[in-house]
Amino acid sequence: MILPFARLGRSISAVVRTETDRCPGVLAVHKAADGGLARVRLPGGLLTVAQFDVLRQAADELGDGRLELTSRGNVQVRGLTGDGPRELSQRLYDAGLLPSITHDRVRNILASPLSGLDSDSRYDVLPVATAVDHALCARRKLAELPGRFLFALDDGRGDLAGVRADVLVRALDDREAVLTLGSSGVRVTWSDAADVMIAAAKAFLKVRSGQEWRIAEVPDGEARILDRLGLEPTVEVPTATTTVDAGRHGDDALVVTVPLGSLGQEQAAVVADVADEIRLTPWRSMVLRVRSDPAERLDGVGLVTKPDSPWNGVTACAGRPGCAQALADVRADARRVTPRLPRHGQPVHWSGCDRRCGKPAGEFVDVLAVGNGYVIDGERMGLR
Numbered sequence: 001m002i003l004p005f006a007r008l009g010r011s012i013s014a015v016v017r018t019e020t021d022r023c024p025g026v027l028a029v030h031k032a033a034d035g036g037l038a039r040v041r042l043p044g045g046l047l048t049v050a051q052f053d054v055l056r057q058a059a060d061e062l063g064d065g066r067l068e069l070t071s072r073g074n075v076q077v078r079g080l081t082g083d084g085p086r087e088l089s090q091r092l093y094d095a096g097l098l099p100s101i102t103h104d105r106v107r108n109i110l111a112s113p114l115s116g117l118d119s120d121s122r123y124d125v126l127p128v129a130t131a132v133d134h135a136l137c138a139r140r141k142l143a144e145l146p147g148r149f150l151f152a153l154d155d156g157r158g159d160l161a162g163v164r165a166d167v168l169v170r171a172l173d174d175r176e177a178v179l180t181l182g183s184s185g186v187r188v189t190w191s192d193a194a195d196v197m198i199a200a201a202k203a204f205l206k207v208r209s210g211q212e213w214r215i216a217e218v219p220d221g222e223a224r225i226l227d228r229l230g231l232e233p234t235v236e237v238p239t240a241t242t243t244v245d246a247g248r249h250g251d252d253a254l255v256v257t258v259p260l261g262s263l264g265q266e267q268a269a270v271v272a273d274v275a276d277e278i279r280l281t282p283w284r285s286m287v288l289r290v291r292s293d294p295a296e297r298l299d300g301v302g303l304v305t306k307p308d309s310p311w312n313g314v315t316a317c318a319g320r321p322g323c324a325q326a327l328a329d330v331r332a333d334a335r336r337v338t339p340r341l342p343r344h345g346q347p348v349h350w351s352g353c354d355r356r357c358g359k360p361a362g363e364f365v366d367v368l369a370v371g372n373g374y375v376i377d378g379e380r381m382g383l384r
């Protein structure tokens with residue numbers, strides 16, 4: 001719980017936390033009602049097909065068989081029992097998916113998933129995401145970052161403008177970008193971008209009291225960090241945003257929505273068969289680099305390759321039986337109801353309780369279980 005309060009003479013609020021940072025990782029497995037839950041960080045959402053197959057097999061042999069895509073472009077394996085967590089960490093380490101023991105939970109780096117693959121991309125930010133990841137893991141102190149601290153690199157199209165990153169860099173062109181830590185913009189060159197992002201994270205650790213997880217929670221955090229870095233806001237923060245729809249983008253990229261972000265074995269096997277490269281997005285979809293047109297095969301196993309599908313934009317928390325707090329099996333209810341509806345103009349999120357885990361950033365249709373039905377945007381509804 002966050003308790004806001006005002007300090008004498010200043011209209012600021014600080015944070016007093018009554019809970020510890022329990023973000024799961026590969027090594028910090030969360031005990032869920034359906035067994036252990038491990039979250040695998042994938043900076044930039046990037047996966048080779050071989051790595052994806054390691055995850056698929058691990059879910060099959062050690063977990064509940066499914067890969068769960070998260071709102072930060074990461075992947076979760078759940079239903080781990082017995083020696084499963086140890087075996088999983090060994091497999092991920094061998095596959096290069098656990099490059100740092102100490103920094104497992106802090107490698108939260110989003111990058112525009114279509115970067116470099118279509119004409120909307122002003123700059124290929126994926127190499128910068130990799131550089132930030134390496135620099136992060138190389139600095140021992142940065143292992144102290146909270147598991148929720150988020151870096152994001154937007155290739156200029158505005159798809160990550162609304163993800164509420166702590167440190168966001170957005171391309172202006174192939175030479176320059178805008179850094180923002182909240183509301184104001186600082187012009188940076190691409191050659192400096194990774195260093196400045198890391199410096200901002202280090203400065204956050206200096207200015208926080210120890211209890212804040214995000215820059216926005218630190219009183220005057222943005223201004224104090226910029227001051228420490230010797231930076232002054234010089235440019236407007238671009239406000240244009242866009243979304244990335246399912247379907248073909250550019251010559252060889254196919255965006256595939258995974259209904260409710262839950263990928264089964266048969267679906268994963270088809271993905272591994274048709275893709276040359278896989279990028280997970282923060283919207284429970286995947287960008288596949290493909291040579292031919294595999295849409296029919298993907299549609300055939302229940303994945304979504306069309307922008308008008310009602311599954312686009314629909315997400316759900318774990319719900320029952322995975323979460324002990326859940327008041328309903330929200331995924332089963334969403335699976336029953338969603339195919340009967342047209343695609344909604346806004347994201348739709350189903351939650352098993354009012355914590356609303358995994359809810360989208362920005363405006364969304366709020367479908368909340370209340371024990372004996374659902375409340376949709378505050379109004380009780382019967383869902384049959």
Ligand code: SF4
Pocket residue numbers: 317318319320323324325326327351352353354355356357
């Ligand atoms: S929103 Fe509630 S029910 Fe859903 S996963 Fe979070 S805590 Fe569990």
